[in-house]
Amino acid sequence: MQAAEIKKVTCIGAGVIGYSWALYFALKDLSVTVYDVKQEALTLTEQRIGESLAALVKNGVVKDAETADIMGRINYTTAMEQAAGEAQFIIESGPENYDIKRQIVREAEEFCGAETIFASSTSGLLISEIARDAKHPERFIGAHPYNPPHLIPLVEISRGEKTTDEVIQTAKQFFTLIGKEPVVLQKEALGFICNRIQMALYREVCDLVMRGVCTVEDADKAVTFGPGLRWGIMGPSLVFHLGGGQGGIDGIMQHLKPSIDLWLKDMADFKEFPAEFGATARAGVEEELQNRPAAIGNDAASLAEYRDKMLIEMLKLHGKL
Ligand SMILES: NC(=O)c1ccc[n+]([C@@H]2O[C@H](COP(=O)([O-])OP(=O)(O)OC[C@H]3O[C@@H](n4cnc5c(N)ncnc54)[C@H](O)[C@@H]3O)[C@@H](O)[C@H]2O)c1
Missing domain, CATH: 3.40.50.720 (NAD(P)-binding Rossmann-like Domain)
Known part of the structure; x- marks a missing residue:
């Protein structure tokens, strides 16, 4: 067929x-x-x-x-x-x-x-x-x-x-x-591609919050108004390729390697999600919701409505709707 x-x-x-x-x-x-x-x-x-x-x-x-x-x-x-x-x-x-x-x-x-x-x-x-x-x-x-x-x-x-x-x-x-x-997927992988990528990012959010480096709200804001904006347009490898200028992605990896290696050594690598993070994340999300105007969603229903409205606008920009 x-x-x-x-x-x-x-x-x-x-x-x-x-x-x-x-x-x-x-x-x-x-x-x-x-x-x-x-x-x-x-x-x-x-x-x-x-x-x-x-x-x-x-x-x-x-x-x-x-x-x-x-x-x-x-x-x-x-x-x-x-x-x-x-x-x-x-x-x-x-x-x-x-x-x-x-x-x-x-x-x-x-x-x-x-x-x-x-x-x-x-x-x-x-x-x-x-x-x-x-x-x-x-x-x-x-x-x-x-x-x-x-x-x-x-x-x-x-x-x-x-x-x-x-x-x-x-x-x-x-x-x-x-x-x-x-x-x-060329071979079986638990969590497929995207759940693995999401969890790698979220492990770092969890660690930053638990270490007191930033709040849940600031981690969300950092992703939404920083890399998240670019990832909504193109994937992380293309973003790095542009960031590398004439050197491209391999150039930027080589250029930043001394820093990247230091970050990687300091970053979270735990293999089980800390159970105590649930309560911390919940408190952080509730505080974040209180700070949001209703127009961009400040409870579960209005957040979902805002997400879908914005998704539709972004999909239109991608020529997907
Ligand atoms: N919810 C998500 O965000 C999400 C995202 C991606 C993939 N999935 C996957 O999609 C699947 C469905 O998830 P969901 O969230 O829609 O679940 P759901 O509980 O909302 O729906 C499951 C439906 O299956 C029906 N059902 C139960 N036994 C059945 C049977 N023998 N024959 C036919 N129908 C039967 C139930 O009545 C129910 O309507 C799961 O495998 C889930 O892992 C879910």
Whole structure:
């Protein structure tokens, strides 16, 4: 099957991630079926999709007149036969648990064709293990989204031991065709690429705060108004390459090596997150929220609304919306 032939997608598991995937596929003109074991989850998904579409209309991404068609491209079912029967691409976003994911695989494979590509949104389970009892383990991939998948372009594609290169390439092309930015892990790595990068940064935030070097608020401000602005445009290697002037990235690494080596020796390298940081981080975040005007979010709901509004503006600048 060619990537461009994929027109029917099934989302299994209609929670936080499943609803958002379904909305994204429908926005991209695909015919979507959403399956969940619970009818309530499907009802809630339909409601969430309506709310997210309303936010996209409010931010000028979708026209009000288009919403009925987008909603109309999505079907909901608790019957696996209907969900998997005609699917060309299945993405499961069930609970992060091997037994449940294997059960989903078993049930879906009863009805789907041998050509169907089967992806998992798993945040960290092994694809080989999810597909352990599968009839066709060669068609299984990981497709790790960033929340919310209907806005964030990144998909981290990973493979199991038996996944074929052809399936990886077709999935990569498919995601590219529908406007995602897939990256492919060449080998299995816990936490994939981005959770590892995020945690490396956050280990340092934790250490700086615990050592009394800065507050939680100042660490957030430093990232938001410093490197975070540049990282929203291009990755850290390109940023360093520019910073190196004519010498480029290798030039700057060589030039700064004496300093970088000193920093690295002084930086955190702990292998377990200090449990006591939870309370410190919470107190720091609450203080930070008190200092923020409501317009840029100062509680969970207004922060999420502000994040999504800004994400949309940034994605427009990237030509992604
Ligand atoms: N939440 C995140 O930020 C995030 C980000 C990236 C990846 N993920 C991954 O996505 C997956 C889903 O996470 P979530 O946060 O959406 O979870 P969730 O709890 O919000 O949703 C899970 C859904 O699966 C349904 N479900 C339970 N058993 C099922 C079964 N046998 N068949 C079909 N559906 C079943 C539940 O009813 C529920 O609606 C997980 O693997 C998670 O690791 C989550």
